[in-house]
Amino acid sequence: MNAANDMDDALVEFLAESEENLDGFEEALLGLERAPDDTALLTAAFRYIHSIKGTAGFFSCGRLQALTHAGESVLSRMRDGELRMSQVIAGQLFAMSDGARQILAAVRATRDEGKRDFDDLIAQLARSFAPAAAEPDPMWPASAQPAPVAPAAASAPVPPAPEISDEPEEPTTVRVDVHLLDTLISLVGELVLTRNQLLQVSGRSSDPAFQSTTQRLNHITSDLQERIMKTRMQPIRNVWNRLPRVVRDLSAQCGKQVRVEMVGGDTELDKTIVEAIRDPLTHMVRNAIDHGIETAEARVASGKPAEGRLTLRASHENGRVIMDIADDGAGIDPEKIRRKALERGLLPAEQLQRMNAHELIQLIFLPGFSTADKVSSISGRGVGMDVVKHNIERIGGQVEVLGTIGAGTTLRMKVPLTLAIVSALVVQTGDERYAIPQANLLELVGVNDPGGPGGVEVFSEVPVYRLRGTLLPLAFLAKEMGRAATWQEALAELGDAMTILVLKSDGREFGLVVDGVCDSTEIVVKPLAKALKSLAVFAGATILGDGRVALILDVLNIARRAGVGSERRMMARVAPPVLVPDGEQQRLLLFDAGHGRQGAVSLAGVDRLESLDRGRVHEAGGQRMVRYRDAVMPLYELSPWMHDVGVAPAPGSDDASIHVLVCARAGGPVGLVVTRIVDVIEGSFKIHEGARRRGIAGAVVLGERVTDLVDLEQVLAHITEVRP
Numbered sequence: 001m002n003a004a005n006d007m008d009d010a011l012v013e014f015l016a017e018s019e020e021n022l023d024g025f026e027e028a029l030l031g032l033e034r035a036p037d038d039t040a041l042l043t044a045a046f047r048y049i050h051s052i053k054g055t056a057g058f059f060s061c062g063r064l065q066a067l068t069h070a071g072e073s074v075l076s077r078m079r080d081g082e083l084r085m086s087q088v089i090a091g092q093l094f095a096m097s098d099g100a101r102q103i104l105a106a107v108r109a110t111r112d113e114g115k116r117d118f119d120d121l122i123a124q125l126a127r128s129f130a131p132a133a134a135e136p137d138p139m140w141p142a143s144a145q146p147a148p149v150a151p152a153a154a155s156a157p158v159p160p161a162p163e164i165s166d167e168p169e170e171p172t173t174v175r176v177d178v179h180l181l182d183t184l185i186s187l188v189g190e191l192v193l194t195r196n197q198l199l200q201v202s203g204r205s206s207d208p209a210f211q212s213t214t215q216r217l218n219h220i221t222s223d224l225q226e227r228i229m230k231t232r233m234q235p236i237r238n239v240w241n242r243l244p245r246v247v248r249d250l251s252a253q254c255g256k257q258v259r260v261e262m263v264g265g266d267t268e269l270d271k272t273i274v275e276a277i278r279d280p281l282t283h284m285v286r287n288a289i290d291h292g293i294e295t296a297e298a299r300v301a302s303g304k305p306a307e308g309r310l311t312l313r314a315s316h317e318n319g320r321v322i323m324d325i326a327d328d329g330a331g332i333d334p335e336k337i338r339r340k341a342l343e344r345g346l347l348p349a350e351q352l353q354r355m356n357a358h359e360l361i362q363l364i365f366l367p368g369f370s371t372a373d374k375v376s377s378i379s380g381r382g383v384g385m386d387v388v389k390h391n392i393e394r395i396g397g398q399v400e401v402l403g404t405i406g407a408g409t410t411l412r413m414k415v416p417l418t419l420a421i422v423s424a425l426v427v428q429t430g431d432e433r434y435a436i437p438q439a440n441l442l443e444l445v446g447v448n449d450p451g452g453p454g455g456v457e458v459f460s461e462v463p464v465y466r467l468r469g470t471l472l473p474l475a476f477l478a479k480e481m482g483r484a485a486t487w488q489e490a491l492a493e494l495g496d497a498m499t500i501l502v503l504k505s506d507g508r509e510f511g512l513v514v515d516g517v518c519d520s521t522e523i524v525v526k527p528l529a530k531a532l533k534s535l536a537v538f539a540g541a542t543i544l545g546d547g548r549v550a551l552i553l554d555v556l557n558i559a560r561r562a563g564v565g566s567e568r569r570m571m572a573r574v575a576p577p578v579l580v581p582d583g584e585q586q587r588l589l590l591f592d593a594g595h596g597r598q599g600a601v602s603l604a605g606v607d608r609l610e611s612l613d614r615g616r617v618h619e620a621g622g623q624r625m626v627r628y629r630d631a632v633m634p635l636y637e638l639s640p641w642m643h644d645v646g647v648a649p650a651p652g653s654d655d656a657s658i659h660v661l662v663c664a665r666a667g668g669p670v671g672l673v674v675t676r677i678v679d680v681i682e683g684s685f686k687i688h689e690g691a692r693r694r695g696i697a698g699a700v701v702l703g704e705r706v707t708d709l710v711d712l713e714q715v716l717a718h719i720t721e722v723r724p
Helices: 002-034 039-059 062-079 087-110 119-129 178-203 208-231 243-254 271-292 296-301 334-343 349-354 357-365 384-394 487-494 555-562 712-722
Strands: 233-235 258-263 268-270 308-317 320-327 398-404 408-416 421-429 432-437 441-448 456-459 462-467 470-476 497-505 508-514 516-524 538-543 549-553 585-594 597-602 608-613 618-620 623-628 631-637 657-663 670-674 676-684 696-702 705-710
Touching (some): 002 039, 039 062, 062 087, 087 119, 087 243, 178 208, 178 421, 233 271, 243 258, 268 408, 271 320, 271 384, 271 408, 334 357, 357 384, 357 398, 421 497, 421 508, 441 462, 487 508, 497 516, 516 538
Parallel strands (some): 432 549, 470 508, 597 705, 631 670
Antiparallel strands (some): 233 268, 308 320, 320 408, 398 408, 441 497, 456 462, 462 470, 497 508, 585 597, 585 676, 608 657, 618 623, 623 631, 657 670, 696 705
16 A cells, blocks of 8 residues: 555656656756757756656656657757757647647546547658658658658767766755645644733733743744745746747747847746736736737838747735736727727727726626737637636735837736735724725825824825825725715714824725724735625725734725826816906816926816826927827926926926826817825915916915916917927
8 A cells, every 4th residue: 555655656756857847848948949069958858758768667757758769869869969959849849748748638637648649740750851861760650660761961069968867956945745744734824823822811911921922932833834824936937938839839820030038037936916917917828929029021111020929927016926028019099909908899989088098908808808800719708818807806806008119018917925924004983894905005194183284185086195185085984884875974984083094006096095004914815705705895804913804905806996096187067267366266177387386277278187108209390299198299398487487398207107287288288297286275366466477367375385377378388389
């Protein structure tokens, strides 16, 4: 019985090692395609296949042994300088690797090599390298015996054969069964929960010895947890290593030339996350080759290199892993997206017309959406990107697409490092407690007298809090959990103090108002029961130190449900650009005009307030502009009007974004750039016309500060006259 168990363990070890050897072989083979004379890569490829063939005989895997022997023979002739790598030979060697994987899969499932034979493939390999004096090879079936071919040209230089050492190799690792690791993770999770409970008990105890022992247990548990979690961490290159093969095969199928570059392959994340992102990554790579990168002819015609570039990039950021799949292809045309969505009836025409370029591009994730004109074996059915988004969000991740016409497309994934144990903040609303992953938390803000001056304000019917000059949209947990009917009711229940959690979700910030913060702790994430899985605002559950269950909040869906954090801007009411007469009630937007000057503009004349990425700004003929929705919007600075120097283009800056007042005009939108938005105030203001000049309707005194009031109608009229 023990001998049988030992054989099973040895077979499992052989299968795992063979899979790793095939991964290494394919990586070396891809390198040999680019550098056929690289003897180090050739030596590595030979060693990988030799290792599989040598061990296959021990387990009576005759077909695997014959197949890898044929591949080894090809590599041997290449090593001796009698054969040179070509696309045909590479294709045959890749086919040999695929066949070996099929045999290994069959052995894993049935302890048998399966019914398929590979005589035809072995024969193809034999014909590729057959020696001049072909003699029968006992390793091959009769149908695959090689035929004589002419010897290599005498003039061809024969490089010396690289030496291959038979000495066994750096064994610094051991293999552990995945189920055993999962069990250890679960046990550590239970230990963490028990540790948390003991810490709460020790906090109420006056026994010094008990407190000291509990603290020691706390340190040991934390150390053990950290090391156990590392056993499940894998570098992202374990997923990436198979993608160059996908790129090679698919680019050949599409008639394109594509080079793969990898940055950050050592970035580690949990094994469960690695498995979850494997298929989405593969699909996004296929999508980039099929839809993004152009043919060599099209690239050359547009001034690009014939060979396209696909870059895989990974890095850690705020407790998450950020992965980019970027190509330098044709990019995405938002107008084509709009037309396709309208043709397929995915969204109403009115809604599509209101969307800007960024919003339109995200429509590629809608079920049923595809830009392909016809269905092929690669794409066109409109289900791939929808599944990608679903699978990524299922593990608490996010995915978005960024693209510029003619400059390529980037698909960006943000996924958690692990799903097992995470740091969290425990918050309270009413008698209920909830956990929020700290990866989403930027800061905590305490506010006294939230209903008074300096507290909650309303901007475009959205509750906001002015945080260091920025309007932060607010969501109230009491309202989202059903304890309050409106945010006004939730605010009234808070009394004289309010706690705001400043959270970041999907690249946008918002504030979540809670009754209080209970604790900061590490939680063990438990899956939700089936009855609760339909509630998108919850990402899981955990057991707190006192034994009570707390639900884990899904920050992204909380923001979506509350209607905050989903836009990069705050919207103002659309109204005709008029100046309200002196003394009447009006709303003014205050902005910093630089050099100690402050300006104001009536919000009645502003269509929208936008915060735009500076990288989207382009310059042509001295005029700065940005693509905005379905138009090109010119940008002008408002500050020069404060200093009486007239209209000027928006200057450069090191800031990542620019603040723009968008004003609708008959010829298209116009963007007025301000240095910083200071405040939005409402009231009756005395306009001092003595300060009137070109573009300035006068001045208003706010506190003890004189503020220039911009005459938007005059400024916009002047811009319309002078712009090309």
